[in-house]
Amino acid sequence: xxxxxxxxxxxxxxxxxxxxxxxxxxxxxxxxxxxxxxxxxxxxxxxxxxxxxxxxxxxxxxxxxxxxxxxxxxxxxxxxxxxxxxxxxxxxxxxxxxxxxxxxxxxxxxxxxxxxxxxxxxxxxxxxxxxxxxxxxxxxxxxxxxxxxxxxxxxxxxxxxxxxxxxxxxxxxxxxxxxxxxxxxxxxxxxxxxxxxxxxxxxxxxxxxxxxxxxxxxxxxxxxxxxxxxxxxxxxxxxxxxxxxxxxxxxxxxxxxxxxxxxxxxxxxxxxxxxxxxxxxxxxxxxxxxxxxxxxxxxxxxxxxxxxxxxxxxxxxxxxxxxxxxxxxxxxxxxxxxxxxxxxxxxxxxxxx
Amino acid sequence: xxxxxxxxxxxxxxxxxxxxxxxxxxxxxxxxxxxxxxxxxxxxxxxxxxxxxxxxxxxxxxxxxxxxxxxxxxxxxxxxxxxxxxxxxxxxxxxxxxxxxxxxxxxxxxxxxxxxxxxxxxxxxxxxxxxxxxxxxxxxxxxxxxxxxxxxxxxxxxxxxxxxxxxxxxxxxxxxxxxxxxxxxxxxxxxxxxxxxxxxxxxxxxxxxxxxxxxxxxxxxxxxxxxxxxxxxxxxxxxxxxxxxxxxxxxxxxxxxxxxxxxxxxxxxxxxxxxxxxxxxxxxxxxxxxxxxxxxxxxxxxxxxxxxxxxxxxxxxxxxxxxxxxxxxxxxxxxxxxxxxxxxxxxxxxxxx
Numbered sequence: 027x028x029x030x031x032x033x034x035x036x037x038x039x040x041x042x043x044x045x046x047x048x049x050x051x052x053x054x055x056x057x058x059x060x061x062x063x064x065x066x067x068x069x070x071x072x073x074x075x076x077x078x079x080x081x082x083x084x085x086x087x088x089x090x091x092x093x094x095x096x097x098x099x100x101x102x103x104x105x106x107x108x109x110x111x112x113x114x115x116x117x118x119x120x121x122x123x124x125x126x127x128x129x130x131x132x133x134x135x136x137x138x139x140x141x142x143x144x145x146x147x148x149x150x151x152x153x154x155x156x157x158x159x160x161x162x163x164x165x166x167x168x169x170x171x172x173x174x175x176x177x178x179x180x181x182x183x184x185x186x187x188x189x190x191x192x193x194x195x196x197x198x199x200x201x202x203x204x205x206x207x208x209x210x211x212x213x214x215x216x217x218x219x220x221x222x223x224x225x226x227x228x229x230x231x232x233x234x235x236x237x238x239x240x241x242x243x244x245x246x247x248x249x250x251x252x253x254x255x256x257x258x259x260x261x262x263x264x265x266x267x268x269x270x271x272x273x274x275x276x277x278x279x280x281x282x283x284x285x286x287x288x289x290x291x292x293x294x295x296x297x298x299x300x301x302x303x304x305x306x307x308x309x310x311x312x313x314x315x316x317x318x319x320x321x322x323x324x325x326x327x328x329x330x331x332x333x334x335x336x337x338x339x340x341x342x343x344x345x346x347x348x349x350x351x352x353x354x355x356x357x358x359x360x361x362x363x364x365x366x367x368x369x370x371x372x373x374x375x376x377x378x379x
Numbered sequence: 380x381x382x383x384x385x386x387x388x389x390x391x392x393x394x395x396x397x398x399x400x401x402x403x404x405x406x407x408x409x410x411x412x413x414x415x416x417x418x419x420x421x422x423x424x425x426x427x428x429x430x431x432x433x434x435x436x437x438x439x440x441x442x443x444x445x446x447x448x449x450x451x452x453x454x455x456x457x458x459x460x461x462x463x464x465x466x467x468x469x470x471x472x473x474x475x476x477x478x479x480x481x482x483x484x485x486x487x488x489x490x491x492x493x494x495x496x497x498x499x500x501x502x503x504x505x506x507x508x509x510x511x512x513x514x515x516x517x518x519x520x521x522x523x524x525x526x527x528x529x530x531x532x533x534x535x536x537x538x539x540x541x542x543x544x545x546x547x548x549x550x551x552x553x554x555x556x557x558x559x560x561x562x563x564x565x566x567x568x569x570x571x572x573x574x575x576x577x578x579x580x581x582x583x584x585x586x587x588x589x590x591x592x593x594x595x596x597x598x599x600x601x602x603x604x605x606x607x608x609x610x611x612x613x614x615x616x617x618x619x620x621x622x623x624x625x626x627x628x629x630x631x632x633x634x635x636x637x638x639x640x641x642x643x644x645x646x647x648x649x650x651x652x653x654x655x656x657x658x659x660x661x662x663x664x665x666x667x668x669x670x671x672x673x674x675x676x677x678x679x680x681x682x683x684x685x686x687x688x689x690x691x692x693x694x695x696x697x698x699x700x701x702x703x704x705x706x707x708x709x710x711x712x713x714x715x716x717x718x719x720x721x722x723x724x725x726x727x728x729x730x731x732x
Contacts, residue, residue, distance in 0.1 A: 043495075044526045052496035053524050059505030060519045062512045069485030069543065071518045080520030082485050084543045087438045093488040093523045093539055098530060132422030132435050135446040137490070137537055142396075143405030152412030165417045165424045167433030170446045171406050173397045174535070176576065177451060182530055184490055184523070186446055186539035190422065190437045223529065 037313030039323045042224040046280070050379035074199060076287050076378060078126040078276060079189070081197060088191050090129035094119040095184035097279075098222040102252055104180050106236060109147050111252045112183055113154020114161075115219045118255035119278065120187035121162040122330065125262035126276040128198030129189030133167035134159065139182040141175040151183065154254070162259040195266050200273035200288025200333070203360055207272055207333050209294065210342065211357035214329030216305060218255040220279045221323045225251065228312040240308050250305060258330040264349035265332060265342060273333035277325040285331065285366050286378040293363030298356055299370070303327045317371045328357060390666030392676045395577040399633070403732040427552060429640050429731060431479040431629060432542070434550060441544050443482035447472040448537035450632075451575040455605055457533050459589060462500050464605045465536055466507020467514075468572045471608035472631065473540035474515040475683065478615035479629040481551030482542030486520035487512065492535040494528040504536065507607070515612040548619050553626040553641025553686070556713055560625055560686050562647065563695065564710035567682030569658060571608040573632045574676045578604065581665040593661050603658060611683040617702035618685060618695060626686035630678040638684065638719050639731040646716030651709055652723065656680045670724045681710060 039046070064071075072081035072088065079090040096115045103112045121131045136155060138148075159166060164187065191197060217225065229236070229247075236248030243250060258276070265271040273288045285294045306327065310320050320326060332354065334342045339356070346354045366375040392399070417424075425434035425441065432443040449468045456465045474484045489508060491501075512519060517540065544550060570578065582589070582600075589601030596603060611629070618624040626641045638647045659680065663673050673679060685707065687695045692709070699707045719728040 043528045049496050049524050049526055052498045052501040053522075055498045056501040056505035056508070057519075059502055060509045060512065062509050062518070064486075064512070064516050064518045067545065068483060068516045069518065071486060071520055080486065080488060082518065082520055082541070084442070084485055085438075085440045085545075087440045089437070089442070089485075089541065091486070091488055091520050091539070091541060093490055093521065095490065095492070095523065095525050095527075097525055098527055101529060130421060132437050132442075133417075133424060133433065133444070135433060135444055135539060137446055137448065137539075139448070139492075139535060139537075143402050145405045145408045148405040148409040149412055152409035155409070156413045156415050159413065159415045159417070163417050163421045165415070165422065165435065166410075166413045167424055167435055167444050168446065169406075170448065170537070171402050172448050172450055172537075173402055174448075174451050174576070175396045176454060176579070177532055177535055179530055179532070182492060182527070182535070184492075184525075184537070186444070186488060186490075188435070188442065188444060188541060192420065192438075223527070226529070 035314065037224065037228065037315050038319050039221065039224050042227045044223050046379060077199060078123040078287065079129065088197065090124055090127050090189040090197065091186065092120050092123035093186040094123060095182060096219050098226060099219045100181055100183055101226060102222065102248065106248045106252060108252060109150035110154040111254045113151035114158040114254035116183045116185045117155055117158025117162055118257045119219050120185050121164060121257060121259045122276045124187055124189035125258045126274045128195065128262060128266040128274065130192055130263055131162050131164035131187050131189045131259060133165040134185050134187045135167055136169040136185045138171045139174055139178045141178055141180060143171060143173060158257060161257040198266060198271060198274055200290055202272040203288055203290045203292055203333050205292055205360050205362045206336060207360040208336050208339050208356055209358040210332040210334065210354045211300065211328035212258060212261060212330040212351045212354045214325045214327055215256040216253040217251060218325055218329055224323065225309060232312050242304055256329050260349040261346055261351040264345045270335050270338040271332060272335065275331040277329050277331060280378060281322040281324055282366050283322050283375045283378050291364060293361040294358060294366045295361050296358035296368045298358055299368060300327060300355055300357060318373050321368060321373055322375060388667065390577065390581065390668050391672050392574065392577050395580045397576050399732060430552060431476040431640065432482060441550065443477055443480050443542040444539065445473050445476035446539040447476060448535060449572050451579060452572045453534055453536050454579060455575065455601065459601045459605060461605060462503035463507040464607045466504035467511040467607035469536045469538045470508055470511025470515055471610045472572050473538050474517060474610060474612045475629045477540055477542035478611045479627045481548065481615060481619040481627065483545055483616055484515050484517035484540050484542045484612060486518040487538050487540045488520050489522040489538045491524045492527055492531045494531055494533060496524060496526060511610060514610040551619060551624060551627055553643055555625040556641055556643045556645055556686050558645055558713050558715045559689060560713040561689050561692050561709055562711040563685040563687060563707045564653065564681035565611060565614060565683040565704045565707045567678045567680055568609040569606040570604060571678055571682055577676065578662060585665050595657055609682050613702040614699055614704040617698045623688050623691040624685065625688065628684040630682050630684060633731060634675040634677055635719050636675050636728045636731050644717060646714040647711060647719045648714050649711035649721045651711055652721060653680055653708055653710060671726050674721060674726055675728060686713065
């Protein structure tokens with residue numbers, strides 16, 4: 027039997043220390059313990075299991091709430107001593123999850139955990155937050171700074187956003203999706219804030235110089251990777267009025283599996299995936315990562331997906347163009363069946379977690 | 380000049396690595412950059428600088444939002460391998476900040492950052508969260524679990540709570556406070572979740588065995604310190620209807636300085652502070668900590684303060700008793716002047732930060 031000659035290890039996100047399956051099972055242990063249901067006089071939660079946001083009805087308003095952190099992208103910020111981008115990201119990761127349920131963001135609170143507070147770092151983060159808020163049309167409503175040198179290495183940046191549904195709009199949760207619907211993809215600006223634990227491992231393994239452009243690129247690798255997450259708020263907001271928008275997906279951690287958070291028993295066929303930006307191919311080659319792993323870890327060039335009836339495609343694209351997303355393109359369609367499919371690469375995903 | 384003979388160092392919170400002044404100045408750098416104000420169609424923030432919660436008006440509802448972490452109390456949980464208490468704390472620290480503005484909690488989202496997700500730890504945290512939610516009458520609306528082994532040592536536990544003002548109630552922000560008002564204090568259950576970075580340093584310095592009771596106590600030190608934060612939600616909720624409740628203070632990080640977050644130009648005279656629980660005296664002796672430092676770092680036995688007109692004192696105490704706080708006692712009063720004063724100990728505090 028021939029010995030494989032020095033096989034390149036094929037990296038996975040789990041190998042970098044983040045096993046999404048084990049997170050899911052620990053989390054379900056936590057949720058199993060939380061049995062209490064508050065009386066209706068204390069707000070009425072609207073069940074939306076697995077969705078991008080939690081919902082609660084208070085008086086005449088339905089509110090959506092999301093919470094997320096920038097994750098280990100902050101370590102790249104620390105190495106490059108550039109914090110403005112991740113400041114923008116902490117807004118983006120939260121408001122994009124609100125956009126994915128059709129909620130308009132009302133505001134954000136941020137949480138900074140740090141070893142020691144640096145005025146320069148905080149100033150840069152503030153500039154980034156301001157930029158993110160402008161892009162999303164949201165206000166900063168508060169925040170928390172915890173100096174916890176024994177707990178944290180460097181700095182962690184998280185936030186929580188609350189959103190609402192103006193003018194009696196309903197949350198967009200995918201229940202209207204049906205076979206024949208078109209999937210429109212809005213491009214990402216790069217890796218956004220996902221997969222960085224793996225990327226950083228690969229950068230270290232391959233001794234990549236962050237100050238030098240990768241082959242074929244113009245900007246230094248570090249700056250390219252740090253590019254802030256695109257904010258899809260105005261695009262989603264432009265589509266949440268008409269009842270013909272059937273669903274949204276924010277392609278964040280979990281990649282195209284995020285489509286499975288929309289529940290109807292259909293199949294998502296991604297048969298027109300756009301040309302994958304070369305940054306992703308370069309990351310893939312660094313770790314000999316499989317296509318299956320790439321599409322469930324990174325956004326692969328598409329950060330947000332809109333599901334619409336085919337009869338409303340042109341109108342939807344016009345609305346998107348007016349909201350700054352003229353680059354949205356059809357990337358696939360909905361069929362009878364199940365799972366997410368990328369036929370050109372033979373990929374199939376059946377569960378979200 | 381006589382040499383002091385081996386003077387005991389007098390510990391401060393800043394010496395343990397947490398300098399509240401430097402946090403304040405870094406934070407103001409961040410906030411100075413956040414200039415954007417969203418249009419009214421995106422929710423109308425209600426300014427409440429320095430307060431316990433942020434406010435935003437959405438449609439006909441005013442919402443309050445707070446975000447806070449358990450802080451380094453989680454490290455004690457880790458050493459003792461007991462997580463239920465801090466699970467309850469993450470609810471408490473957030474809903475108590477809502478209680479301090481008179482908001483009823485609608486729900487909470489939690490954020491766990493960890494090196495690796497442990498089903499047993501998550502199960503215990505879930506049990507604690509459930510207990511906290513029951514006590515507060517709030518629902519879990521979502522959460523985030525981030526596995527970030529390169530960022531975190533162990534586990535961090537934070538959350539965000541949203542609250543509202545049922546039946547047209549107004550936020551309680553202290554604007555009705557006037558000289559002559561009475562300060563009622565509701566006892567704490569121990570250290571709550573504040574000052575643990577300092578306490579842990581002292582426990583280590585003095586090689587305190589967590590499994591043994593301190594002198595005069597019955598429970599092991601570790602278990603005593605881990606006691607969950609008391610939840611004041613029902614107490615505050617019972618008082619937010621009548622317009623005669625003039626203010627609330629949650630005595631958290633910053634100790635009695637928290638009264639200064641209520642803005643009217645008055646003086647808070649704490650001339651009936653109840654007997655300080657012996658746990659605080661023991662902590663103080665471990666670090667030769669000054670009284671001034673103790674009252675601005677720990678709750679010293681009083682976790683929540685209610686400011687009421689003297690004519691409504693009996694009714695307020697009756698309402699508190701029905702809401703589970705029959706142990707509320709007068710601890711002082713409001714005078715013309717400024718600052719927080721503890722006359723018996725000659726203490727005076729003039730600013731919150």
